[in-house]
Amino acid sequence: MAEATADIAATEVRATPAAAKALSAAQRLALRYFLVAMVLFLVQMVFGLLAGLQFLMPDFLHGALDFNVNRMVHINAMIVWMLYGFIGSIYWLVEDEAGVPLVGIRLAQATFWVLTIAVAVVVIVFLVVQVGPGEMRSIWLINEGREYIEAPRWADIGIVLCMAAFFYNVAATFMKGRWSGISGTLVLDLIALAGLYFAGMFYTTNISVDQYWWWWVVHLWVEATWEVLVGCIMAWGLMKTLGVRRKIVTTWLYIEVALMFGSGILGLGHHYFWIGTPEYWLGIGGFFSALEPIPLVAMVVHAVYDAGRHGFQSNNHPALAWLIAHAFGNFLGAGVWGFIQTLPQINLYTHGTQWTASHGHLAFFGAYATIVVAFVYLALQRWRGDVWMSGGLPDKGRKWKWALALLNVGALGMTIALLIAGYEQSFTERAIGGSTWQAYFAGQTTVWFVQAMYWRMAFGVLMTVGLLLLLWDFLTIGRGETRAAKVVPGDANTR
Amino acid sequence: MSSTPWWAAEDFWRKCAIFVTAFMALVLILLTFHSLAAIQSGAGRVPAYSVINHRIDYRMDSERGYQIPVIGAEAPLFGRKLTDAEAEQLVDLGKLTVQAKNCMNCHTLLGNGAYFAPDLTKSWLDPGWGNEQAREVLMTLFLKDPVANARTFGTGRSMPNMRLTDDEVRGVIAFLKWMSAVDTNGFPRGFEPLPQGGA
Ligand code: HEM
Ligand code: HEM
Ligand SMILES: [Fe+2]
Numbered sequence: 001m002a003e004a005t006a007d008i009a010a011t012e013v014r015a016t017p018a019a020a021k022a023l024s025a026a027q028r029l030a031l032r033y034f035l036v037a038m039v040l041f042l043v044q045m046v047f048g049l050l051a052g053l054q055f056l057m058p059d060f061l062h063g064a065l066d067f068n069v070n071r072m073v074h075i076n077a078m079i080v081w082m083l084y085g086f087i088g089s090i091y092w093l094v095e096d097e098a099g100v101p102l103v104g105i106r107l108a109q110a111t112f113w114v115l116t117i118a119v120a121v122v123v124i125v126f127l128v129v130q131v132g133p134g135e136m137r138s139i140w141l142i143n144e145g146r147e148y149i150e151a152p153r154w155a156d157i158g159i160v161l162c163m164a165a166f167f168y169n170v171a172a173t174f175m176k177g178r179w180s181g182i183s184g185t186l187v188l189d190l191i192a193l194a195g196l197y198f199a200g201m202f203y204t205t206n207i208s209v210d211q212y213w214w215w216w217v218v219h220l221w222v223e224a225t226w227e228v229l230v231g232c233i234m235a236w237g238l239m240k241t242l243g244v245r246r247k248i249v250t251t252w253l254y255i256e257v258a259l260m261f262g263s264g265i266l267g268l269g270h271h272y273f274w275i276g277t278p279e280y281w282l283g284i285g286g287f288f289s290a291l292e293p294i295p296l297v298a299m300v301v302h303a304v305y306d307a308g309r310h311g312f313q314s315n316n317h318p319a320l321a322w323l324i325a326h327a328f329g330n331f332l333g334a335g336v337w338g339f340i341q342t343l344p345q346i347n348l349y350t351h352g353t354q355w356t357a358s359h360g361h362l363a364f365f366g367a368y369a370t371i372v373v374a375f376v377y378l379a380l381q382r383w384r385g386d387v388w389m390s391g392g393l394p395d396k397g398r399k400w401k402w403a404l405a406l407l408n409v410g411a412l413g414m415t416i417a418l419l420i421a422g423y424e425q426s427f428t429e430r431a432i433g434g435s436t437w438q439a440y441f442a443g444q445t446t447v448w449f450v451q452a453m454y455w456r457m458a459f460g461v462l463m464t465v466g467l468l469l470l471l472w473d474f475l476t477i478g479r480g481e482t483r484a485a486k487v488v489p490g491d492a493n494t495r
Numbered sequence: 496m497s498s499t500p501w502w503a504a505e506d507f508w509r510k511c512a513i514f515v516t517a518f519m520a521l522v523l524i525l526l527t528f529h530s531l532a533a534i535q536s537g538a539g540r541v542p543a544y545s546v547i548n549h550r551i552d553y554r555m556d557s558e559r560g561y562q563i564p565v566i567g568a569e570a571p572l573f574g575r576k577l578t579d580a581e582a583e584q585l586v587d588l589g590k591l592t593v594q595a596k597n598c599m600n601c602h603t604l605l606g607n608g609a610y611f612a613p614d615l616t617k618s619w620l621d622p623g624w625g626n627e628q629a630r631e632v633l634m635t636l637f638l639k640d641p642v643a644n645a646r647t648f649g650t651g652r653s654m655p656n657m658r659l660t661d662d663e664v665r666g667v668i669a670f671l672k673w674m675s676a677v678d679t680n681g682f683p684r685g686f687e688p689l690p691q692g693g694a
Contacts, residue, residue: 204590207590207604211605254511257516262516275605433685435686441652444650
């Protein structure tokens with residue numbers, strides 16, 4: 001019905017509902033990645049709740065499923081689901097952006113299964129075998145014991161091979177089709193992102209050297225290459241949901257890259273204050289990391305300005321809402337919560353306390369969970385037949401709105417609770433107690449710390465309810481919808 | 496084209512992005528060469544593994560304005576002086592055990608890891624071990640059976656038994672002793688080590 005009204009300019013932004021019904025093979029693959037991502041998101045929450053509960057009930061599962069195992073599954077599920085979300089997003093947009101079908105779809109499909117089976121085996125070994133004797137064999141087969149990159153070495157190699165295959169798919173598709181500013185940035189960024197993983201793939205006795213390279217992976221991922229990756233996804237997403245002009249998003253993307261890499265690469269130094277590295281990192285790390293919020297402000301300005309300029313007239317309200325949540329979450333969680341502890345004079349007391357956990361939660365949730373959720377909404381809309389997802393949904397949008405509210409309020413609440421805990425800890429354990437064993441427990445037993453641990457659980461439950469609601473909405477939104485997606489006129493052609 | 500000022504031009508920002516990224520990466524690589532040389536074991540800031548043959552202290556340095564590790568008189572671990580190679584082997588076993596047993600998802604080392612249990616950077620010097628004479632025995636007992644030897648200070652949050660072998664326990668203690676001698680620019684601040692050697 002609505003096809004008739006779609007004019008030429010609009011079809012640039014939106015395919016017609018009839019044509020949209022058939023997803024390409026690459027897009028169906030993307031949906032599979034999203035499915036695994038969401039399952040792992042749920043796994044992450046469950047193990048977060050278990051770990052959080054052990055602060056309050058230390059005997060809970062003691063000796064069976066200890067805190068270190070729960071925490072390891074919690075944070076690894078997170079890293080993997082976010083990477084799955086990014087990979088899915090890229091498989092989703094690559095054909096649209098390149099203008100040709102994905103090159104090597106068979107390889108891509110095989111890679112998905114290899115990667116997913118490897119992930120499943122790793123998680124099962126984490127849960128069943130858990131730890132090993134102090135031998136290289138344990139590092140190769142069970143657990144590397146390095147936060148976030150615990151996956152054993154065999155899995156590292158598998159992951160690298162899968163990433164190479166993925167990279168081939170993406171780069172070859174752009175090479176066959178056309179390049180753009182977004183795709184060029186994306187491909188270069190993927191090279192850096194994958195290359196950095198090698199920095200985490202070796203063993204050394206020397207803990208300082210170990211930590212030096214470990215931070216290359218962790219920091220240069222989340223504060224450099226992942227930021228640019230989501231910058232690319234965001235640029236594409238703004239064109240699609242709002243019809244923002246390509247020239248504008250591309251210019252913004254370059255600005256963000258310049259600011260992000262300009263501050264984030266040497267900002268790495270904020271992790272080199274206390275690990276044995278020379279004193280010059282106190283100055284370099286403090287200075288450059290203090291600049292890191294600037295690109296994050298730029299991203300907020302960009303997203304909100306664009307949304308406002310288009311009168312918040314999007315063809316996909318939930319996706320736009322989550323994109324805005326991403327912009328603010330990134331700024332608050334990474335920019336503000338990172339900044340408050342990034343100067344060495346402050347970090348000396350907050351380093352490795354619940355402050356860090358506070359920042360870690362809001363940053364990962366705000367910057368990365370949000371954008372994957374936004375993208376899943378974009379994909380679902382196409383999948384369900386390019387249907388209406390603006391105002392006036394059958395359930396009045398209750399599910400997505402409540403999910404959005406519960407997840408974001410939960411994340412913020414948990415962050416505040418952990419910040420209070422962190423403050424008590426840095427004050428009592430660090431500043432007064434001098435960080436001894438006894439001082440550690442003095443901090444853990446202050447009234448406000450203990451209360452904060454309860455609040456963290458309460459907000460964690462809120463988030464979990466929000467996630468269940470979100471998954472429910474994913475399963476139902478757009479089902480049986482007969483209206484075609486709203487036509488977004490856009491600034492002009494987006495190509 | 497003429498309507499876009501240079502500072503809003505796509506081309507300008509593309510060049511900017513490339514130049515800035517290349518420059519920052521280059522600086523990081525140069526600094527990395529320097530830093531890695533500075534943190535090799537035995538290079539100064541990070542001690543040689545044979546430091547476990549010596550007493551280690553943590554004292555205020557008036558010039559730098561914070562506490563730094565001080566390597567003192569000979570005080571071999573478990574009463575036996577090790578060669579450089581033996582010392583490295585023992586510390587290596589400890590490091591490998593720490594990784595394989597996933598200690599860092601409960602503890603922090605050099606402040607990195609998890610926040611469920613005390614930081615282990617200066618564990619070797621922790622006043623909780625009482626004194627120099629009791630330390631090795633208490634540490635061994637604790638690591639062999641952290642449940643029976645739990646302190647937990649009223650929290651009930653005890654460390655699970657990690658089923659370390661005797662060799663692994665020795666290795667872990669050697670590793671902790673070596674790590675306590677890393678120069679961490681004064682982290683943790685205000686840490687008062689246990690009494691040693693009447694010094
Ligand atoms: C989306 C981007 C970011 C994410 C996902 C993120 C995440 C994290 C995480 C998980 C940690 C803890 C690592 C550990 O387990 O030891 C951490 C540490 C830290 N982050 Fe971020 N971060 C981001 C951006 C930033 C920014 C922009 C800043 C500074 C302005 C910053 C400053 C810090 C500092 C100073 C630490 C060290 C805390 C400590 O000493 O314990 N982060 N970050
Ligand atoms: C049900 C809600 C959640 C609960 C109860 C929970 C609980 C926990 C607990 C207990 C830890 C260990 C902290 C420590 O070592 O003391 C942790 C770590 C962490 N969690 Fe969660 N979590 C939840 C949701 C999330 C979400 C949604 C994210 C991100 C998307 C996330 C990201 C992280 C990160 C990055 C760390 C490591 C922090 C660091 O090392 O500083 N968590 N979480
Ligand atoms: Fe960082």
